[in-house]
Amino acid sequence: MTESLTEEKIKEAARIIFMEKGYAAAGMRDIATKAGVNLSLVNYYYRSKKNIFQIIMLEKMHKIFGSIIPYMIDENTSLEEKIKHISTVYIDTISEDPNLPLFVFSELQKNPEELGILFPIQNMDFMQMSIVKQFKAACPDINPAHFMLNFLGMTIFPFIAAHIFSKMPNGIFDNIQTIIHERKKLIPLWIKNMLEANIN
Amino acid sequence: MTESLTEEKIKEAARIIFMEKGYAAAGMRDIATKAGVNLSLVNYYYRSKKNIFQIIMLEKMHKIFGSIIPYMIDENTSLEEKIKHISTVYIDTISEDPNLPLFVFSELQKNPEELGILFPIQNMDFMQMSIVKQFKAACPDINPAHFMLNFLGMTIFPFIAAHIFSKMPNGIFDNIQTIIHERKKLIPLWIKNMLEANIN
DNA sequence: ATTTGTTTTAAACAATTGTTTAAAACAAAT
């Protein structure tokens, strides 16, 4: 049972509008217009604004969380392999949807109860993940939270700040997409140095 | 000419409501109610929603950008001193207003033209800042953008992710405020290791 | 005590919001 053309056109328009304006500023008429479709059809196929938003939001949360967790819990790769693999895959993934992190963090902060239930953040037990256990073995004296914050921060923060930084003049941040892609190779090196520094 | 009590009560309510809900979801009635004041007074003192928002937004942009720039352009401190000082001061500043980064980045992304003019991001010439020149001297082969992204990412990202991470079970991120404060000492160490690694 | 300018209030405003309704158009099956 495949989705009708109209249904998918509406969903795609909703993706664009919600990502651009956020939940509150997005209008049902915006979505209908972008989809090239009568206003009523948005409610016909998706019942309510809340409902279609939750569908998009769940999709986006899967994209931002679901795409790294499999690698983080993999028991058959070394810590170094994980770091190399995740930073590469993650930067490539988010590059296709660069506003994803800011969108998800922002909406989740504005409505934690309702959206938190949609995606089981509560069940993401970092402590039991292979990557954290491996880090604890390598650096027993450092709280693994710091490692995760540094690793994710170095990977994700550039996307969050890109819009603003690229507006600066005379530019360090010209071609910020190129800069971000360079980081696929650099982040593993930096993390490695950090791990070694923590041992000493 | 001091602001009347009512005027300041409205402004403080607007700060809270806008930070909590963002521009689009915040209502004039929300602000009036939180201020304990008649609805019309919000327009009486601040003309329009757009106007009072821009006043708050300008204030917040000053807080997030203005509070570090003086240290970054200071010609009389070493790179190491700058890093130590900025990470400490910045983490302390943002800890008092932990949603500040997510709010500013998010609103700025939704309305770059109008809000970008308010605060002269266009005039923030990273390339001419003392901290960047010092980094270039220390690590000529690395694009200083990476240094800035790492430094700011390690400092700011934990605030952006705190809300979500603290919801996770069985906790790496329990007491995330404590973890963030530990970083005031750790970030300078990590950055130092990175700089040394880049030289080799 | 009256005048003056300022602040506060209650009510109404026009416009916009998400949603529903009922009819029309359409396609598929008999």
Added chain:
DNA sequence: ATTTGTTTTAAACAATTGTTTAAAACAAAT
């Protein structure tokens, strides 16, 4: 050709939005 179920449309809906109005309350000055 007619019936059936589905999709699309135009119009209207009740509620909510930011804003304005005009009167009332207030405070300060003469």
